[in-house]
Amino acid sequence: MTPVKYKELYSWPILGHSHIIKFLQTCITRDSLSHAYLFHGQKYTGKFLTTTFFSSSILCQSSNKIKPCGSCSSCQQLKRNIHPDLTLLTPEEDKKNISIEQIRNLQHVLSLRSFLTSYKIAIIDNADSMTEAAANALLKTLEEPPPKTILILIAESLTNLPRTIVSRCQTIQFNVIATEKITNWLTSQGKSKREAQIIARYANGRIGKAEILSSNDDILNSYKDRVKLLLEIIKSNTNQKFAIINSMLPKQITLSAYGEINSLLDDWLTLFRDIFLAKNNKSLITNFNLQDTLVKISDNYSYKKLIHIINNIIRSKKLIKYQVSPKLIFENLALSL
Ligand SMILES: [Zn+2]
Incomplete structure (x- = not known):
């Protein structure tokens, strides 16, 4: 079978993962969005950043060719983290897991009508930290998703998630990217070649890690x-x-x-x-x-x-x-x- 080729339609400032970006953008423009995505891969590989651009592009109300536009009312609300149709779920502070109560609250939010657009989006970060009861509760939503709802689960590995959850999501794997790409990006950000090489090696192909190390000398020095x-x-x-x-x-x-x-x-x-x-x-x-x-x-x-x-x-x-x-x-x- 010939692999499907996708074009990059909007310029999202994400290093690497070009085939993922093209695929997600095509889902948006063709209105062929799945009801659930599961982004998985090592920590700091760009899963959350991609989720941010993906979800804000879905919610962006601009009719022009750049999404997210950054200026429509939806983009403005997203910038201020107050968009009523976007919910972010992470483990509660001082707790290791996402609880069943959090999933039930989410289900309630998803059952309400969308405020601004036709889509409601829920991002579940550290989805592999859901308790068994939480995962079972979420399974019900995945089996019978409310219309115009998109769930984006983010996890480091699929092994800690029930197979029943994984099989109901469109899984997308984030791999590490070439060290040379990260080195070039760091030099374009003003780092010297030597510094860029050191940081890129430490980051080990994880762009998020490179960003953290390059923006904070203390972190690099303590390493x-x-x-x-x-x-x-x-x-x-x-x-x-x-x-x-x-x-x-x-x-x-x-x-x-x-x-x-x-x-x-x-x-x-x-x-x-x-x-x-x-x-x-x-x-x-x-x-x-x-x-x-x-x-x-x-x-x-x-x-x-x-x-x-x-x-x-x-x-x-x-x-x-x-x-x-x-x-x-x-x-x-x-x-x-
Ligand atoms: Zn917009």
């Missing part, structure tokens, strides 16, 4: 500091390892601390992937400004040992989800180096 400490752990004795871990972990284990700990594990994973790559494919190293150090460290590790460590870190990321003590996880990891 560099964390990597330095992780390198320290490798060459330290057991007592020193534990002391460094203690200094790195958040003092109180709150919900946001778990996010921080997960990022720390991601940094550790990237570092050990780099040590692995230092042995065979240096051009793909993320922390390429540390290349010489990484090559030296890699001499002390066999491939087998590195794969074992990388698997350990991946397993630790799963354990964190089950709220196993972060101190225990990190100490075990440190001892396995």
Whole structure:
């Protein structure tokens, strides 16, 4: 079957994902919108930004060729986050999940008539955090969607969503984009070539991450500091390892601390992937400004040992989800180096 070719009709300022953008824009202009979309892919790959332009273009009332126009009453309301036909659902503050009450409220909102246009849109961010009861309740809406309703679910992975939900949505996968594209974008934003290369490598193909790192030097510097400490752990004795871990972990284990700990594990994973790559494919190293150090460290590790460590870190990321003590996880990891 020949793949369908879509044209980009409106210029949405989104880097990469051109085939997704063309497809969504075609859905709008042909009025062939699905009642539910599921955008999935790694964090920071542009899912939310695409959702923003997609939903605002659907709601935009302008008859000209640029959508969203940014100036009609609908676009103005969207800018001020007060559009009556757009609902954004995220896990409630201090709670990890989207609850059944939130889904029931959403169902009530969707049952009311549209205020301004013919469409009502609901965005469910972190849809994979819905409780089982919430997912079951949402399933009813997906099975019998109210007319002119569009649900956009955003999730990192499909594995945490019931198959019954996934099968009722038009799924769209967001992949990472080429590092070179991100480097070029960063230089066009005024970054020096060297800076752009460093940020693009850290971002690992995730444009959202590149944006965050480039707009805030503190975030980039604290990343560099964390990597330095992780390198320290490798060459330290057991007592020193534990002391460094203690200094790195958040003092109180709150919900946001778990996010921080997960990022720390991601940094550790990237570092050990780099040590692995230092042995065979240096051009793909993320922390390429540390290349010489990484090559030296890699001499002390066999491939087998590195794969074992990388698997350990991946397993630790799963354990964190089950709220196993972060101190225990990190100490075990440190001892396995
Ligand atoms: Zn508009």
